[in-house]
Amino acid sequence: MGVLVQLKNFSYAYPEAQTPVLNDVSLEIEAGRCYCLTGPTGSGKTTLALALKGLLEKDDSSGEILCPRQSGRADFRIGLVLQNPETQLLATTVGAEVAFGLENLCIDPAAMPDRVAAALSLADLRKPLDYPVARLSMGQKYRLLVAALLVMKPHLLILDEPAAQLDPEGLAALHQTLSDLKATGVAVVLCEHHPGPLLELIDQFWQLDEDGGLSDGRWQAPGQVPNLRLPEMTSDLSEAPVLLEVRDLAFMGHGEEAVWDGASFDIRRGQCVVVTGLNGTGKTTLLRVLAGFLKPSSGSVRIFNAEPVPQLLRGRLGCLFQNPHKQIFENTVREEIAFPLKRLGWPPDQRAARIEEALSFCGIESLSDDSPHKLSYGQKHLVAMASVLAPAPEMLFLDDPFAGLDCARQEDVMQVLTRWNRERGVTLLWTSHDPGQIPALADGHLHIEGGRIGWR
Amino acid sequence: MLLALTLSCLAFVARTGVFLGALTAVNALVFLLLRPQGVSWWRQGRYFLFQSSIIVALYIIRFGSLAGIWDGLLISWQLFLAFWPSMVFAKTTSQAKIVRAMNRIMPSRMSFVLATCIKFAPHLLEEVQDIYEGQVLRGARILPRDLIKPWNWPDVVRCVIVPAVVQGMALAGNIALAARARDFGLYSKRTCWPGE
Numbered sequence: 167m168g169v170l171v172q173l174k175n176f177s178y179a180y181p182e183a184q185t186p187v188l189n190d191v192s193l194e195i196e197a198g199r200c201y202c203l204t205g206p207t208g209s210g211k212t213t214l215a216l217a218l219k220g221l222l223e224k225d226d227s228s229g230e231i232l233c234p235r236q237s238g239r240a241d242f243r244i245g246l247v248l249q250n251p252e253t254q255l256l257a258t259t260v261g262a263e264v265a266f267g268l269e270n271l272c273i274d275p276a277a278m279p280d281r282v283a284a285a286l287s288l289a290d291l292r293k294p295l296d297y298p299v300a301r302l303s304m305g306q307k308y309r310l311l312v313a314a315l316l317v318m319k320p321h322l323l324i325l326d327e328p329a330a331q332l333d334p335e336g337l338a339a340l341h342q343t344l345s346d347l348k349a350t351g352v353a354v355v356l357c358e359h360h361p362g363p364l365l366e367l368i369d370q371f372w373q374l375d376e377d378g379g380l381s382d383g384r385w386q387a388p389g390q391v392p393n394l395r396l397p398e399m400t401s402d403l404s405e406a407p408v409l410l411e412v413r414d415l416a417f418m419g420h421g422e423e424a425v426w427d428g429a430s431f432d433i434r435r436g437q438c439v440v441v442t443g444l445n446g447t448g449k450t451t452l453l454r455v456l457a458g459f460l461k462p463s464s465g466s467v468r469i470f471n472a473e474p475v476p477q478l479l480r481g482r483l484g485c486l487f488q489n490p491h492k493q494i495f496e497n498t499v500r501e502e503i504a505f506p507l508k509r510l511g512w513p514p515d516q517r518a519a520r521i522e523e524a525l526s527f528c529g530i531e532s533l534s535d536d537s538p539h540k541l542s543y544g545q546k547h548l549v550a551m552a553s554v555l556a557p558a559p560e561m562l563f564l565d566d567p568f569a570g571l572d573c574a575r576q577e578d579v580m581q582v583l584t585r586w587n588r589e590r591g592v593t594l595l596w597t598s599h600d601p602g603q604i605p606a607l608a609d610g611h612l613h614i615e616g617g618r619i620g621w622r
Numbered sequence: 623m624l625l626a627l628t629l630s631c632l633a634f635v636a637r638t639g640v641f642l643g644a645l646t647a648v649n650a651l652v653f654l655l656l657r658p659q660g661v662s663w664w665r666q667g668r669y670f671l672f673q674s675s676i677i678v679a680l681y682i683i684r685f686g687s688l689a690g691i692w693d694g695l696l697i698s699w700q701l702f703l704a705f706w707p708s709m710v711f712a713k714t715t716s717q718a719k720i721v722r723a724m725n726r727i728m729p730s731r732m733s734f735v736l737a738t739c740i741k742f743a744p745h746l747l748e749e750v751q752d753i754y755e756g757q758v759l760r761g762a763r764i765l766p767r768d769l770i771k772p773w774n775w776p777d778v779v780r781c782v783i784v785p786a787v788v789q790g791m792a793l794a795g796n797i798a799l800a801a802r803a804r805d806f807g808l809y810s811k812r813t814c815w816p817g818e
Binding site: 216219221243245246247248250252253254256257258259261262265266267268269270271272273274275276278279295296314315318450454457459476477479480481483484485487489491492493494495496505506508509510553554557 | 716717718738741745749752753755756757758759760761762763765767777780781784785788789792793796797799800801802803804805806807808809811812813814815816817818
């Protein structure tokens with residue numbers, strides 16, 4: 167098989183970064199082979215995918231990227247699907263979405279419908295061309311993106327974390343599609359920790375280390391134990407008062423089908439419950455309904471022995487976003503933590519003590535006078551957490567709190583949550599898109615699948 | 623698109639109650655003819671009432687008497703009529719048709735950017751909603767009943783608008799990256815999907 171793309175001693179550093187994210191990377195990609203790029207979060211997998219596609223600024227890189235396009239083959243194409251389908255779907259209908267690449271290649275509009283239909287068939291997405299993209303499931307949206315690349319007839323297909331977006335059925339369909347593509351000589355690169363059923367397609371593993379170096383082999387996440395045993399719920403917790411009571415809860419949203427329905431569960435004071443489900447299954451929606459920001463279609467929610475009313479939950483319920491940028495706005499870390507305390511009417515002397523305690527608890531004392539906007543993503547996460555914890559809420563909702571964090575920061579966050587839960591008795595309800603990552607701290611595990619929410 | 627633009631522009635020109643009444647009748651007629659799906663009278667009416675109450679309150683403060691009520695109502699009705707035709711247009715016209723129409727009067731790349739802005743506006747609003755809800759639970763005084771008091775208004779800017787701008791810029795970066803990943807910008811011109 168011929169070599170399609172070659173990287174020779176390639177390094178890349180993001181502007182204003184102290185160290186390169188990719189360091190002296192050399193690799194070869196051959197036609198008809200499937201590669202899997204592994205490595206810890208933040209090690210540069212997506213950056214390497216962008217480099218292969220030619221989307222990085224040349225000024226910030228060194229080394230060579232060799233591909234047939236440079237030697238005059240204008241028809242040589244590399245397709246790249248990034249992680250979040252929602253921000254990559256640019257059109258409102260299935261046909262227009264798949265045709266986007268053809269529009270960019272100036273293909274005659276008369277030739278588009280046949281090519282679009284063929285690509286949709288190859289990606290096993292059988293929908294009319296005028297079908298609204300908004301009505302597709304997350305797995306179907308991912309397959310739509312794959313079709314949108316296949317229509318451009320790529321020689322190399324790069325998929326960034328496909329397993330995180332797809333249900334088992336979607337993964338099986340993707341397996342078949344990739345298998346067919348390999349047989350026709352298309353090379354595939356998966357940036358993926360858990361290839362699942364795609365494992366048998368993989369011919370070679372690469373691993374990126376935290377210094378940006380690439381080597382052969384598969385990276386294993388420390389502490390990722392496949393059969394993690396959940397601790398039994400203690401008798402104290404089973405007798406603790408119920409803080410959150412959910413009965414026959416259903417939420418319709420704007421569609422014709424319920425996002426989920428028939429949800430009934432209790433969460434007691436001091437419990438830690440994890441809600442898992444693939445992206446788009448309604449985990450965040452569940453939190454919003456429980457906090458009283460969305461009205462359920464039917465059923466009831468009682469939180470702290472009352473109907474959920476946001477203004478009455480201030481100070482008692484905290485909410486930590488997946489993305490700390492949604493929360494941070496003050497000029498210093500100290501002011502960021504002080505904000506909720508001021509608004510909740512804490513006296514100045516108690517406020518100062520509480521800020522110091524929150525800083526210390528989250529291990530960010532040294533950052534107290536820094537601007538939160540200039541911190542690393544992981545540090546911002548800790549600042550956001552300190553700010554949410556400072557008013558000592560009785561219950562905390564965490565929306566995928568480990569997403570985008572490297573192992574070290576995940577451990578930092580985990581330590582804070584464990585201490586807050588076990589020492590202070592704060593009740594935790596957190597969501598995760600990865601059913602395989604249930605922390606030992608969890609007393610219970612709710613799973614959302616096929617519109618149903620149930621204990622596991 | 624031309625009709626929507628004309629009706630919106632006329633709303634800014636209309637200065638009298640009679641002119642506004644006539645324009646309202648034309649808008650209502652267009653609405654009945656096109657019957658857009660997903661336009662809720664209640665939802666839009668709620669925004670209009672909220673907007674009107676703020677404008678009328680500001681006019682009363684400005685003129686120091688109830689004489690400001692009529693002028694305030696006229697201005698808020700003008701603003702509503704300026705916004706309404708665009709919403710009906712967006713609800714009744716597919717993105718592909720909008721792009722094709724705009725391609726006639728502007729470069730294809732610019733029409734794509736404009737159409738994408740329209741497409742992602744709801745996504746950005748969802749992000750703003752997320753930010754708003756999180757900040758409410760942090761204690762920010764930004765619930766409708768809090769905003770009756772003007773001294774709570776700076777909280778909206780600091781807690782919601784600042785993070786929303788940051789999120790908006792990140793969203794724009796992600797969309798641009800996704801478009802470039804599918805060879806947007808490879809050639810100076812683009813063709814257009816013939817469907818819908």
